[in-house]
Amino acid sequence: MILEARDVSYRYKSQKDRPVLEHMDAAFSCGKLYAVLGPSGSGKTTFLSLLAGLDVPTEGEILYDGEPVMAKGLREHRKRHISLVFQSYNLIDYLTVTENVRLGGKKEPGKLLEGIGIGPEFWKRNVLQLSGGQQQRVAIARALASEAKVLLADEPTGNLDEATAFEVTAILKQIAHEEGKCVIVVTHSRELAGEADEIIRIGPAPLS
Amino acid sequence: MLNSVQRAWRSVVRKPVKSLLLFLTAAVISLFLLSGMAAGQANVLSQDTARQAVGAGFRLDNNEKNRSRRYSEISERIGADTEGSLEGVHQKKMETAYGTQWIGWADNSFETLKLPDIEALAAVEGISDYNITTCVTTVRPVGFKRIEDPDLDQHQDLGCVTLLGNRKMEFDSNVLSGNVTLKEGRMTGPEDRDVCVISEELAAENGLALGDELSFGDRHDESGSAVQRAEIIGIYRTKQPMAAYMSGDTFRSENVIFTDLRFPEKAEGAEGDPCFEHAYFQVADVDRYEEVRAAMEQVEIDWERYDFIDRNGDLSTMSSNFNDLEKISGLFVAVTLLAGFLILSLIFLFWIRNRSRESGILLSLGVGKGSILGQLFLEAVLISSLAFLLSLPAAPGVSKLAADYLVAGQQKQAELQKAADADKVADGGRTESEQTVTGVKIAITGEMAGICGAGILLLTGGSVGVAGLFLLRKKPARILSELS
Numbered sequence: 001m002i003l004e005a006r007d008v009s010y011r012y013k014s015q016k017d018r019p020v021l022e023h024m025d026a027a028f029s030c031g032k033l034y035a036v037l038g039p040s041g042s043g044k045t046t047f048l049s050l051l052a053g054l055d056v057p058t059e060g061e062i063l064y065d066g067e068p069v070m071a072k073g074l075r076e077h078r079k080r081h082i083s084l085v086f087q088s089y090n091l092i093d094y095l096t097v098t099e100n101v102r103l104g105g106k107k108e109p110g111k112l113l114e115g116i117g118i119g120p121e122f123w124k125r126n127v128l129q130l131s132g133g134q135q136q137r138v139a140i141a142r143a144l145a146s147e148a149k150v151l152l153a154d155e156p157t158g159n160l161d162e163a164t165a166f167e168v169t170a171i172l173k174q175i176a177h178e179e180g181k182c183v184i185v186v187t188h189s190r191e192l193a194g195e196a197d198e199i200i201r202i203g204p205a206p207l208s
Numbered sequence: 209m210l211n212s213v214q215r216a217w218r219s220v221v222r223k224p225v226k227s228l229l230l231f232l233t234a235a236v237i238s239l240f241l242l243s244g245m246a247a248g249q250a251n252v253l254s255q256d257t258a259r260q261a262v263g264a265g266f267r268l269d270n271n272e273k274n275r276s277r278r279y280s281e282i283s284e285r286i287g288a289d290t291e292g293s294l295e296g297v298h299q300k301k302m303e304t305a306y307g308t309q310w311i312g313w314a315d316n317s318f319e320t321l322k323l324p325d326i327e328a329l330a331a332v333e334g335i336s337d338y339n340i341t342t343c344v345t346t347v348r349p350v351g352f353k354r355i356e357d358p359d360l361d362q363h364q365d366l367g368c369v370t371l372l373g374n375r376k377m378e379f380d381s382n383v384l385s386g387n388v389t390l391k392e393g394r395m396t397g398p399e400d401r402d403v404c405v406i407s408e409e410l411a412a413e414n415g416l417a418l419g420d421e422l423s424f425g426d427r428h429d430e431s432g433s434a435v436q437r438a439e440i441i442g443i444y445r446t447k448q449p450m451a452a453y454m455s456g457d458t459f460r461s462e463n464v465i466f467t468d469l470r471f472p473e474k475a476e477g478a479e480g481d482p483c484f485e486h487a488y489f490q491v492a493d494v495d496r497y498e499e500v501r502a503a504m505e506q507v508e509i510d511w512e513r514y515d516f517i518d519r520n521g522d523l524s525t526m527s528s529n530f531n532d533l534e535k536i537s538g539l540f541v542a543v544t545l546l547a548g549f550l551i552l553s554l555i556f557l558f559w560i561r562n563r564s565r566e567s568g569i570l571l572s573l574g575v576g577k578g579s580i581l582g583q584l585f586l587e588a589v590l591i592s593s594l595a596f597l598l599s600l601p602a603a604p605g606v607s608k609l610a611a612d613y614l615v616a617g618q619q620k621q622a623e624l625q626k627a628a629d630a631d632k633v634a635d636g637g638r639t640e641s642e643q644t645v646t647g648v649k650i651a652i653t654g655e656m657a658g659i660c661g662a663g664i665l666l667l668t669g670g671s672v673g674v675a676g677l678f679l680l681r682k683k684p685a686r687i688l689s690e691l692s
């Protein structure tokens with residue numbers, strides 16, 4: 001088990017009587033692609049941010065490699081253990097393709113970019129000159145640049161057309177299966193969920 | 209991974225438009241700071257028709273504004289309603305029939321031009337000789353009669369004669385102007401001790417001749433025992449009566465007695481405590497007049513104390529002595545700093561709000577908030593430094609405009625005050641000579657540029673810090689949800 005959510009609950013300070021997540025357990029291993037499914041407002045993105053160390057659960061704990069992530073600090077967890085991919089790519093607009101990938105970690109950007117189908121002719125371009133699919137590939141390459149074993153993706157195909165979404169899904173699957181990473185994807189896409197090794201469903205929070 | 213310096217550089221170079229507002233603001237702040245500082249250190253060039261060096265020379269006088277300010281400052285240090293003496297200023301309480309009265313006065317050590325300053329100026333290459341003239345010193349005539357006019361009201365007269373000491377009498381302004389000439393004998397010189405040159409009227413009245421001695425008593429010495437003697441070495445005559453310093457026969461032209469430099473202080477019972485009122489410096493080569501002036505102005509003395517007057521009556525008045533110019537300049541700098549801080553803080557708040565997406569991405573990549581703030585700070589420093597450097601060539605022109613504007617405002621204020629005071633009775637204190645402003649000489653020094661650069665850096669750092677609180681308070685998850 002590389003990442004584990006143990007009895008995790010989360011409430012916003014302003015809405016203490018209405019939990020976003022309640023007593024949730026989940027465990028994730030390397031080499032697998034996980035899909036987190038659930039209706040809007042069910043707390044999928046909150047769950048992802050707790051796993052990513054961007055926030056702290058109100059109750060319960062997140063463990064990385066059996067150790068609570070709070071032990072070494074959330075920033076350390078984000079820096080060393082987690083890489084993130086977002087729906088809206090979230091690339092830095094004043095950096096080139098290569099420089100954006102270098103933000104993710106020390107790995108050679110060229111190899112990573114070629115590995116996901118971005119040729120050298122694009123490397124020195126500003127990221128805003130790329131298509132949506134190409135930008136998402138660059139975002140994935142940035143996530144792969146780090147040594148992190150866990151890749152978290154929030155609706156990675158949400159802004160892409162069907163064909164490109166299929167290609168990105170294939171890349172994520174490849175990362176899980178060939179590179180042995182733990183890939184956790186929050187999605188509404190049935191196609192992507194269908195490619196997942198495991199599906200975690202998050203139900204709607206009960207109204208009080 | 210790109211560090212904050214690499215990110216900052218790329219951001220500034222590749223997205224310069226977003227930095228335009230900051231650049232312009234920093235440039236304006238820089239120009240205002242430099243202008244304020246330069247105006248505070250400016251030389252206000254003015255003309256004084258009543259005072260000027262005669263011939264090819266320069267004249268050094270005490271600056272009246274500076275004197276008044278020094279007096280007030282020392283008096284404040286002694287304390288209100290406190291008796292005491294400090295640096296030549298004295299305060300004393302007196303019980304009178306009308307209740308407690310306070311009197312304050314300054315002695316020679318406060319009033320005098322500083323001898324080391326005079327000697328430093330005299331040592332400048334191109335100065336062939338110099339003179340020092342003492343303050344007007346009143347002493348009692350002992351054993352001789354002074355010239356009196358029975359028809360004049362003498363109720364305020366001191367019953368004294370006036371001594372005027374000179375290092376070299378031939379450079380006294382009365383002699384240089386040609387009004388005073390020798391009838392007999394010679395003038396006083398640097399080597400003379402206890403000698404005097406009297407008017408032909410005084411000599412005739414008392415039947416005095418060269419070689420005779422005159423005796424003088426300290427007018428403060430009621431016992432009359434302190435008497436000093438001076439040998440008559442010359443008798444002078446005047447074309448026009450010399451202007452009286454005050455009313456009363458003590459100061460009338462015929463009762464002015466020229467002496468050697470150190471005699472007046474002895475005669476008034478203050479030996480070793482001279483009062484030097486003017487210094488005159490003779491320029492050897494008239495063609496090098498301006499060159500010598502520049503060299504003299506470079507001499508490091510406390511220029512704020514003095515008026516340095518040339519043969520046309522032109523003088524440089526330090527801004528600190530020109531009405532409230534230095535205060536106004538200081539206020540200008542303070543307002544610029546405060547307004548600059550507020551505006552820069554708002555700009556950086558705007559920056560951080562507009563760049564929350566970028567901050568969120570970097571936070572999600574494990575970059576610390578400190579590093580993100582560091583990047584913003586470096587960007588701000590790069591842009592502000594460029595603005596500062598580009599403002600430097602424009603600074604002298606803008607500073608000149610600002611200083612001219614401030615001086616004009618001050619001058620107008622002074623004219624209004626003068627008009628308002630026109631009908632008031634003078635309080636018997638010192639009067640200021642009439643000065644007309646002819647221009648402002650301004651210089652941006654390396655020190656000013658350094659202070660301005662440091663100020664811009666501090667402003668930038670402070671305002672990035674304030675705006676950064678907005679970022680530091682924000683949770684990464686909140687930014688992530690905003691991104692989603």
